[in-house]
Amino acid sequence: MSEKKGRFETLAVHAGVKPDPSTGAIMTPIFATSTYVQVSPGKHQGYDYSRTHNPTRTALETSLAALEGGKHALALSSGCTGTDILMHLLEVGDHVVSVDDVYGGTSRLFRTIWAKHGVETSFADLTSRPLTDFATSKTKMVWIETPTNPLLKIIDIEKVVAAAKKLPTKPIVVVDNTFASPYYQSPLELGADVVLHSTTKYINGHSDVVGGAVITNDQSLLSRLHHIQNSIGGVPGPFDAFLVLRGIKTLALRMKRHGENAFELAKWLEQHPAVDKVLYPGLESHPQHAIAKKQMKGFGGMITFFIKGNLENARKFLEAVKVFALAESLGGVESLVDHPAIMTHASIPAETRKALGISDNLIRLSVGIEAIEDLKEDLDNALKLSQ
Numbered sequence: 001m002s003e004k005k006g007r008f009e010t011l012a013v014h015a016g017v018k019p020d021p022s023t024g025a026i027m028t029p030i031f032a033t034s035t036y037v038q039v040s041p042g043k044h045q046g047y048d049y050s051r052t053h054n055p056t057r058t059a060l061e062t063s064l065a066a067l068e069g070g071k072h073a074l075a076l077s078s079g080c081t082g083t084d085i086l087m088h089l090l091e092v093g094d095h096v097v098s099v100d101d102v103y104g105g106t107s108r109l110f111r112t113i114w115a116k117h118g119v120e121t122s123f124a125d126l127t128s129r130p131l132t133d134f135a136t137s138k139t140k141m142v143w144i145e146t147p148t149n150p151l152l153k154i155i156d157i158e159k160v161v162a163a164a165k166k167l168p169t170k171p172i173v174v175v176d177n178t179f180a181s182p183y184y185q186s187p188l189e190l191g192a193d194v195v196l197h198s199t200t201k202y203i204n205g206h207s208d209v210v211g212g213a214v215i216t217n218d219q220s221l222l223s224r225l226h227h228i229q230n231s232i233g234g235v236p237g238p239f240d241a242f243l244v245l246r247g248i249k250t251l252a253l254r255m256k257r258h259g260e261n262a263f264e265l266a267k268w269l270e271q272h273p274a275v276d277k278v279l280y281p282g283l284e285s286h287p288q289h290a291i292a293k294k295q296m297k298g299f300g301g302m303i304t305f306f307i308k309g310n311l312e313n314a315r316k317f318l319e320a321v322k323v324f325a326l327a328e329s330l331g332g333v334e335s336l337v338d339h340p341a342i343m344t345h346a347s348i349p350a351e352t353r354k355a356l357g358i359s360d361n362l363i364r365l366s367v368g369i370e371a372i373e374d375l376k377e378d379l380d381n382a383l384k385l386s387q
């Protein structure tokens with residue numbers, strides 16, 4: 001499925017996209033059809049039913065595989081569908097080691113859905129302890145999110161993959177690459193078996209689609225994942241597939257700008273009197289800055305910081321921003337601000353959140369592509385009003 005011609009920027013514009021043979025239309029048509037005419041039972045042009053395949057989705061899958069340097073991709077109805085489909089690979093009694101700081105919805109799926117179906121997950125701080133401290137004789141999957149949501153911890157992908165490959169249970173290593181996007185990080189090159197994306201975020205980039213994807217080089221794993229998707233559903237509609245495909249064309253331009261704006265704001269916030277601490281992988285003060293430099297091509301558009309004071313100070317700040325919008329999600333062209341403890345990570349039990357350090361004065365920024373001066377002025381004004 002993959003088309004490996006060209007550099008990232010070229011692939012983003014061209015991979016998967018061919019002029020429509022019947023009209024010459026340069027843009028991939030939105031194939032709004034549930035089914036396909038067969039000339040004789042079982043004789044068709046590669047498409048029989050749109051839960052199984054759809055040409056707009058196929059174009060998107062080819063593009064996603066190319067961007068991640070992978071051979072195969074499945075486009076899905078959401079990032080959480082990707083997590084769920086991957087968990088369907090496991091059997092009762094199997095065990096997962098997951099990074100401790102993951103998106104709240106990922107943690108919720110592991111703790112409240114899959115634990116009930118007999119798959120236990122251990123949440124591990126893989127920045128300070130080795131995988132072997134958490135692996136059991138049943139560990140069949142290792143779940144990495146890096147940078148993590150919302151603490152922006154950096155996990156050494158190559159190191160964890162090497163440790164996983166030595167385990168007798170041969171677990172599948174999944175990397176949720178949503179925060180970095182394929183522009184800044186290529187987990188398959190670092191040895192991961194599967195990359196997961198919430199395409200809702202940077203890949204689509206315009207906050208108008210919920211979608212997901214999994215990408216792998218392993219043909220048999222892809223077949224198993226496609227069997228699961230085809231059996232349970234979880235497909236994106238052709239309109240959504242088209243929108244994500246369109247968003248991808250500007251992914252490189254957007255990511256460059258997200259990264260530049262975020263780096264500048266992170267350095268500036270670090271000096272701000274109303275800010276206690278800033279977490280951004282590009283800062284030398286970040287505890288895993290050296291690993292980020294080694295495995296990422298840039299540091300992305302997400303910043304997490306601790307505002308001086310308590311929840312009241314955080315509230316004043318969050319109510320005062322004008323360019324940044326207070327909303328869940330991330331990765332769109334517009335800047336967003338999130339309060340993880342009350343919003344995106346509320347489903348994580350309070351004591352677990354506290355132990356992780358997701359405190360009431362923690363604020364997460366998804367830095368957009370607006371003028372840096374306007375972003376700075378907005379944050380400065382709201383920070384002043386917060387104290």
Ligand code: P1T
Nearest residue numbers: 078079080103178198200211328329344
């Ligand atoms: O929302 P959905 O497309 O299902 O993606 C889930 C998901 C998976 N992985 C990561 C790293 C994510 O951040 C998300 C979704 N996150 C948010 C909605 C958020 O605001 O953090």
